[in-house]
Amino acid sequence: MSKFKTHVVILSDQVLPNVLPVLDYTTAPELVIICESDAVRNRGLGTRMIKFLETKKIRGELFRVGGGSDFKEMQKKFQELATRLSPRAAEVAVNLSGGSKLMSCVAQNVFSGKRFTCFYVLPAQSELVELSGGLAQFHQLRDKLKLTDFFKIHGYTVLAKREKNLKLISGSHALCREILADFNKYGKHIAYLNRLAAGAENHFSLKAKANITPDEAQLFELFAKHGFISKVGDGMIEFASDEDRGFCKGGWLEDYLHQTLKSIHKDLVLQDFATSVEIESESGRRSELDAAFLFKNKLYIVEANTSPVHDCGASLLYRLDTLKDFAGTYTFSILVALRGAQSFDRRRAQDQGVHLVQSTEINDLESRIRAVIGAPELKPADNL
Numbered sequence: 001m002s003k004f005k006t007h008v009v010i011l012s013d014q015v016l017p018n019v020l021p022v023l024d025y026t027t028a029p030e031l032v033i034i035c036e037s038d039a040v041r042n043r044g045l046g047t048r049m050i051k052f053l054e055t056k057k058i059r060g061e062l063f064r065v066g067g068g069s070d071f072k073e074m075q076k077k078f079q080e081l082a083t084r085l086s087p088r089a090a091e092v093a094v095n096l097s098g099g100s101k102l103m104s105c106v107a108q109n110v111f112s113g114k115r116f117t118c119f120y121v122l123p124a125q126s127e128l129v130e131l132s133g134g135l136a137q138f139h140q141l142r143d144k145l146k147l148t149d150f151f152k153i154h155g156y157t158v159l160a161k162r163e164k165n166l167k168l169i170s171g172s173h174a175l176c177r178e179i180l181a182d183f184n185k186y187g188k189h190i191a192y193l194n195r196l197a198a199g200a201e202n203h204f205s206l207k208a209k210a211n212i213t214p215d216e217a218q219l220f221e222l223f224a225k226h227g228f229i230s231k232v233g234d235g236m237i238e239f240a241s242d243e244d245r246g247f248c249k250g251g252w253l254e255d256y257l258h259q260t261l262k263s264i265h266k267d268l269v270l271q272d273f274a275t276s277v278e279i280e281s282e283s284g285r286r287s288e289l290d291a292a293f294l295f296k297n298k299l300y301i302v303e304a305n306t307s308p309v310h311d312c313g314a315s316l317l318y319r320l321d322t323l324k325d326f327a328g329t330y331t332f333s334i335l336v337a338l339r340g341a342q343s344f345d346r347r348r349a350q351d352q353g354v355h356l357v358q359s360t361e362i363n364d365l366e367s368r369i370r371a372v373i374g375a376p377e378l379k380p381a382d383n384l
Contacts, residue, residue, distance in 0.1 A: 001117075001119060001128055001139045002117075003028075004029055004091055004093040005029055005030045005031065005091040006030070006031045006088075006091055006092045006093070007029040007092075007093055007094075007095055008085070008092060008093070009032055009033070009095040009097075010095070010096065010097070010098040010103050010104060010107060011035065011036045011040050011045055011049060011098050012040065012045075012099045013045070014329065015049065015153050015154070016121075016145075016297055016330055017095065017097030017098055017120075017121035017123055018032075019052070019145070019153055020123060020145065021095065021119075021128060022053065022058060023142075023149070024141045025142075026142070027139070027141065028056075029058065029093075030058065031058070031060070031061065032053055032058060032059070033061045033063050033081070034046050034049055034060055034062050034063065035064075035065050035077075035099070035103075035107070036062060036063070036064060036065065037065055037066065037100075037103070038064070038066060040068075041062075041064060046062045047062075048153070048155060049153070050062070052149075052152055055152070063081055064077070065077040065078065068099070068100060068102075068103060069102065071102065071106060074106045075106050078107055078110040078111070079110055082110050082111055082114045082116065085116070089115055092116055093118070093119055094107060094108075094111045094117070094119070095118075095119060096118055096120050096131075097121040108131075117130065117132055118130075118131045118132070121141070123330065124296050124297060124298065125296075126141045126143050126296070126297060127139065127140060128140075128141055143271050143296075143297065145271055145297055146271065146272045147274055147277070147292055147294060147299075150294060151279055155282045156279045156280065156281055156282075158277060158279055159279060159280050160276075160277070161274040161276065161277050161278075172247070172252040172256045172259065173255075174226060175222065175223070175252055175256075176252065176253065176256040176362070177363070178222060179219075180360055181363070183359060185219075186218065186219045187339065187359065189219040190219070190306050190338060190339070191306075191307060191339070193220065193248055194250055194307060196208040196237060196248075197239065197245050197246070197248040200239065200245055201245055201246070206230075206239045206240075206241070206242070206245060207238045208236060209236050210235065210236055210237045212232070217232065220232045223248055227240060227244075228240055228244040228247050228248055229248065250304070250306040250307075253304045253305075253336065253362075254290050254304045256304075256365070257275065257290065257302060257304050257365070258291065260365045260366050260369065261273045261291060261293055261369075264366060264369060264375070265293075268295070268375055270293050270294060270295050271295060271297070272293065273292070273294070274291070274292055274293070275291045276288065276289075276290065276291075277289040277291070277292050289301055289303075290302055290303050291304070295373045297330065298330050298331070298332060298373075299331045299332070300333070300369075300372070300373065301331065301332070301333045301334070302333070302334045302369075303320055303333070303335050303336065304336045305338065305339075307339065320333040320335060320352070320354050332353070333354050333355065334354070334355045334357065334369065334372060335354050335355070335356050336357045336362060336365065337358040338358075338359065338362065339358075339359070355368075355372045357369075
């Protein structure tokens, strides 16, 4: 598609189709005229879009189209806008992707009749379809969407993304492999290690009293072998550092997740990925995501949990379901649960659309995530 100075867009909750052409320099306009219904205006979505466009050095202008369900009112409004823009129609393209079906139909009827170029965006394919003279011409959009942009256009600010200590990433990869290779021996004792690390953290200490049985000692010795616990015995354990204490509290699984996403990115080139992402909503509510990544303009939120799912299953799945509301059909969630889930939690996860990877399945985490996002399976030689 040719580069147009002005884009007319129809705004709704699903804002990605409006944003993607703006992020591609071959289609980015100088001005975006945002057509908003009263409902969209009352929620401040247009103002949010204006602020986002400013960060990309693109001007935005709001245009009210009324109630959004009155055909005649919308037709009158769109005709007013088309008449105003008609002297420079050759410089204007109309994005029909957003809004209700009725709004898109009315807009197409008005603007195409006045010889404006209309187009439609397919986010999952990163394609723009130009509709002109009864013909459809496809244009490939560049995948420039990043996590910060994705959250911003949906009303969230990324406050922090934790930088990963390379020692922990490397150590967690080896450690996780050993745990999962003999899950029956190690898995049932993870919760006890979590509690000890959390208790030491609450007391701002690297030490914790521990009544460790010979069976449990094998897990603690495994963490000590990899350098995360400096001392085990005499009724106590000592963590090597504050960072290692957090690692033993469950951070090792998050770091293994980070390494897995890094491997997928190396092969598939994810648009963006990060771990320990802290975000804040426009109302000031903060959330921390264990991991988030973008693939084919879809957001995937990943929670890594080392506690028994039956202890926190309902609240954990509710949190994932809430976080999934970031962008509706463009957001998916994955729960990586070390201790597994009971049948009712699995059913709840399935009902809520949460993809569950549990227990020994984590040993094949990369293939599991690839299956969720619809990516090709790894060849045996490519596995981690």
